[in-house]
Amino acid sequence: MNIGEIAKRAGVSRSTVSYALSGKRSxxxxxxxxxxxxxxxxxxxxxxxxxxxxxxxxxTIGLVFPPAGNHYTGxxxxxxxxxxxxxxxFDYDVLLSPSGVDSDRSFQRLLGERxxxxxxxxxxxxxxxRAAHLAELDFPAVAIGRTAHPERGWWVGLDHTALxxxxxxxxxxxGHRRIAFVNRPEQLLRTGYESAHRGLDGFTKAAAERxxxxxxxxxxxxxxxxxxxxxxxxxxxxxxxxxxTLNEAALGGLYRGLAQAGRHVPRDFSVTGVVAGRxxxxxxxxxxxxxxxAEELGRLAVDLLVERLDHPDAPPRHHLLTPPISLRxxxxxxTAS
Amino acid sequence: MNIGEIAKRAGVSRSTVSYALSGKRSxxxxxxxxxxxxxxxxxxxxxxxxxxxxxxxxxTIGLVFPPAGNHYTGxxxxxxxxxxxxxxxFDYDVLLSPSGVDSDRSFQRLLGERxxxxxxxxxxxxxxxRAAHLAELDFPAVAIGRTAHPERGWWVGLDHTALxxxxxxxxxxxGHRRIAFVNRPEQLLRTGYESAHRGLDGFTKAAAERxxxxxxxxxxxxxxxxxxxxxxxxxxxxxxxxxxTLNEAALGGLYRGLAQAGRHVPRDFSVTGVVAGRxxxxxxxxxxxxxxxAEELGRLAVDLLVERLDHPDAPPRHHLLTPPISLRxxxxxxTAS
DNA sequence: TTGAAAGCGATACCAA
DNA sequence: TTGGTATCGCTTTCAA
Numbered sequence: 269m270n271i272g273e274i275a276k277r278a279g280v281s282r283s284t285v286s287y288a289l290s291g292k293r294s295x296x297x298x299x300x301x302x303x304x305x306x307x308x309x310x311x312x313x314x315x316x317x318x319x320x321x322x323x324x325x326x327x328t329i330g331l332v333f334p335p336a337g338n339h340y341t342g343x344x345x346x347x348x349x350x351x352x353x354x355x356x357x358f359d360y361d362v363l364l365s366p367s368g369v370d371s372d373r374s375f376q377r378l379l380g381e382r383x384x385x386x387x388x389x390x391x392x393x394x395x396x397x398r399a400a401h402l403a404e405l406d407f408p409a410v411a412i413g414r415t416a417h418p419e420r421g422w423w424v425g426l427d428h429t430a431l432x433x434x435x436x437x438x439x440x441x442x443g444h445r446r447i448a449f450v451n452r453p454e455q456l457l458r459t460g461y462e463s464a465h466r467g468l469d470g471f472t473k474a475a476a477e478r479x480x481x482x483x484x485x486x487x488x489x490x491x492x493x494x495x496x497x498x499x500x501x502x503x504x505x506x507x508x509x510x511x512x513t514l515n516e517a518a519l520g521g522l523y524r525g526l527a528q529a530g531r532h533v534p535r536d537f538s539v540t541g542v543v544a545g546r547x548x549x550x551x552x553x554x555x556x557x558x559x560x561x562a563e564e565l566g567r568l569a570v571d572l573l574v575e576r577l578d579h580p581d582a583p584p585r586h587h588l589l590t591p592p593i594s595l596r597x598x599x600x601x602x603t604a605s
Numbered sequence: 606m607n608i609g610e611i612a613k614r615a616g617v618s619r620s621t622v623s624y625a626l627s628g629k630r631s632x633x634x635x636x637x638x639x640x641x642x643x644x645x646x647x648x649x650x651x652x653x654x655x656x657x658x659x660x661x662x663x664x665t666i667g668l669v670f671p672p673a674g675n676h677y678t679g680x681x682x683x684x685x686x687x688x689x690x691x692x693x694x695f696d697y698d699v700l701l702s703p704s705g706v707d708s709d710r711s712f713q714r715l716l717g718e719r720x721x722x723x724x725x726x727x728x729x730x731x732x733x734x735r736a737a738h739l740a741e742l743d744f745p746a747v748a749i750g751r752t753a754h755p756e757r758g759w760w761v762g763l764d765h766t767a768l769x770x771x772x773x774x775x776x777x778x779x780g781h782r783r784i785a786f787v788n789r790p791e792q793l794l795r796t797g798y799e800s801a802h803r804g805l806d807g808f809t810k811a812a813a814e815r816x817x818x819x820x821x822x823x824x825x826x827x828x829x830x831x832x833x834x835x836x837x838x839x840x841x842x843x844x845x846x847x848x849x850t851l852n853e854a855a856l857g858g859l860y861r862g863l864a865q866a867g868r869h870v871p872r873d874f875s876v877t878g879v880v881a882g883r884x885x886x887x888x889x890x891x892x893x894x895x896x897x898x899a900e901e902l903g904r905l906a907v908d909l910l911v912e913r914l915d916h917p918d919a920p921p922r923h924h925l926l927t928p929p930i931s932l933r934x935x936x937x938x939x940t941a942s
Numbered sequence: 943t944t945g946a947a948a949g950c951g952a953t954a955c956c957a958a
Numbered sequence: 959t960t961g962g963t964a965t966c967g968c969t970t971t972c973a974a
Contacts (some may be wrong), residue, residue: 270951281961286953293954296959313717317657318951321966326654328700328720335690345682352701353672356711361720362701363665364689374693380650383665383698491886520887527889549828550857550887552864607967618945623969630970633943655967658950 269312278306289314328361329573330384332375332398334368334391341489341516343544343562344390347412350566351388358574360385370397379407386573388412392423393460408580410573412565413462420584422576424568427590428463428514428542429470431558434593435512435540436474438556442510443602444538446481448501450494450513450522454486467514467542483508487518494521495528502529509604513541523551534600545594553597561591606647607655615643626651665698666910667721669712669735671705671728678826678853680881680899681727684749687903688725695911697722707734716744723910725749729760730797745917747910749902750799757921759913761905764927765800765851765879766807768895771930772849772877773811775893779847780939781875783818785838787831787850787859791823804851804879820845824855831858832865839866846941850878860888871937882931890934898928 275282280299287293288303320326331351352362363384367375378384392413402409411423439447449471457464475482487497501508531537533553545559568587612619617636624630625640657663668688689699700721704712715721726735729750739746748760776784786808789801812819824834838845868874870890882896905924
């Protein structure tokens with residue numbers, strides 16, 4: 269059933285039905301009611317493909333995120349959920365594209381075949397070929413995270429530099445002098461993953477500023493890796509009394525490693541980092557951390573994208589968030605001699 | 606740039622370009638190369654909306670999952686990821702629809718506007734209006750989970766009845782006599798959420814069979830609720846020595862409650878349940894559990910849906926999985942007097 | 943082996 | 959306030 273059918277049954281032209289639906293032209297109250305009755309009767313809904321073809325808009329946004337070579341993190345889940353819901357509020361649907369790089373088939377489809385009106389890019393890298401490609405095409409996109417050239421683009425992100433620095437200062441204030449940094453997997457760092465880089469940066473600089481002794485580690489995105497990593501930390505420097513981590517998925521493993529080594533948190537060892545709130549609360553003791561506001565990030569990203577779609581030549585906008593550290597139960601004064 | 610442009614530059618007709626692309630009609634090697642050269646030069650890709658309009662297929666499947674009234678679980682994350690990747694392997698894109706019930710706008714759009722060729726339904730209820738509606742329309746869909754009338758449909762699911770029963774038998778074999786069941790939130794149970802019902806069922810029957818003393822609880826999908834629930838369990842019956850849970854998100858809280866009550870796992874108290882493997886490994890001690898094979902479920906669901914799309918009147922198929930219990934470290938012999 | 947042209951189902955311009 | 963019709967970009971039938 270199509271718009272012609274409706275028109276016929278309502279005894280009007282197809283254009284009138286179209287206008288009655290879109291409201292882009294006034295339609296007499298009487299014909300509008302006539303049309304609406306037929307529509308309700310038949311349960312008619314305009315075909316999305318036809319509409320997209322005719323007016324060039326798909327009412328769909330693409331959410332581009334890398335395939336789980338290893339694992340997705342809980343934060344990503346929260347983020348995806350909030351994007352989908354925020355988009356739904358604007359009557360946009362969300363098309364998922366598991367693409368880590370420009371050349372992924374799915375990414376090519378998204379853009380080349382014009383499947384979406386705009387895109388949100390997750391897991392941004394400092395030099396991101398997806399973002400570069402999009403910018404070159406002037407394709408409406410919002411990145412989650414900042415590339416190395418943030419001024420030119422639309423994005424929402426976390427100030428990882430400030431966040432890890434805040435963690436360091438928190439620990440230093442508690443008297444810790446020898447601390448470790450547990451980063452995301454090495455492969456992500458190597459490929460220029462933004463949060464891994466900026467997080468490491470903030471950690472390193474703040475530690476230098478406070479004159480701390482540090483060691484930094486990369487760690488796989490799973491509990492087993494976390495456990496192994498913790499073992500290495502204590503092996504490399506048994507006098508370590510605290511750590512900062514960006515690696516949410518490894519957190520449970522880090523805790524386990526600590527327990528295994530007989531270090532009590534927070535009495536003998538403090539743990540902190542950058543983790544989504546609800547995941548920080550699943551470990552015991554609950555993690556003192558900068559809570560990643562995944563929902564807010566998702567919402568803001570959608571807001572920005574919708575704005576950009578509505579105003580094609582609005583100047584670039586962005587949001588840099590720096591959530592405060594939530595004091596929970598995993599850090600305490602350094603008790604080492 | 607469109608197919609006409611390509612045709613003009615290659616000096617052929619639009620239909621020839623179309624056929625060269627689809628291979629549905631033979632094209633001389635020479636013209637094919639000529640066309641391909643132009644396509645490569647211009648980076649042409651056929652417009653998805655136009656193609657969908659013309660041939661009635663969107664090459665998109667819908668993934669319908671309820672909005673996170675409270676929270677998404679890790680298992681859902683793994684599942685979404687595997688669906689997206691499995692679909693990508695068939696060159697299908699995935700459209701997310703945050704719909705819990707038939708009447709959700711996004712669900713209506715999906716179907717009514719023909720945005721997708723088929724759908725995968727998550728979080729199925731025993732009486733599921735979404736599934737019913739889809740079946741009535743004979744719309745290609747695959748459910749994750751069984752409704753009360755599983756024989757009529759296409760689905761992949763877990764045998765929650767058998768799974769929780771296996772957990773009970775495991776505990777009974779270890780000598781536990783007083784055990785608790787920690788279910789998903791009451792609201793989900795009330796609305797007929799399949800796994801909550803069948804899981805409860807399997808638990809109850811197996812416990813009766815073994816002559817155990819049981820109590821069953823509903824619990825919110827978060828750590829705080831888990832902790833509170835555990836407190837209630839021990840308050841209601843301090844002699845409880847084990848629990849079975851379906852509630853992954855509450856797991857960390859259950860553990861914390863146990864620690865707080867001074868019960869050591871697994872010496873004083875055994876914990877088991879149905880949880881995705883990688884989440885079972887984040888807690889300490891690692892959870893002995895029936896590992897939800899989320900990736901496999903996602904892959905199978907896509908396989909089934911693609912099969913159904915390719916063979917519109919193939920008879921219904923389904924997969925009922927019963928993963929074994931993975932012995933880890935959270936259960937042990939009952940040491941109660 | 944190829945081309946011409948009729949759809950697919952909307953939108954929106956031009957007339958009336 | 960309405961109708962007629964060209965148009966969006968592709969697929970596919972019918973002819974040559």
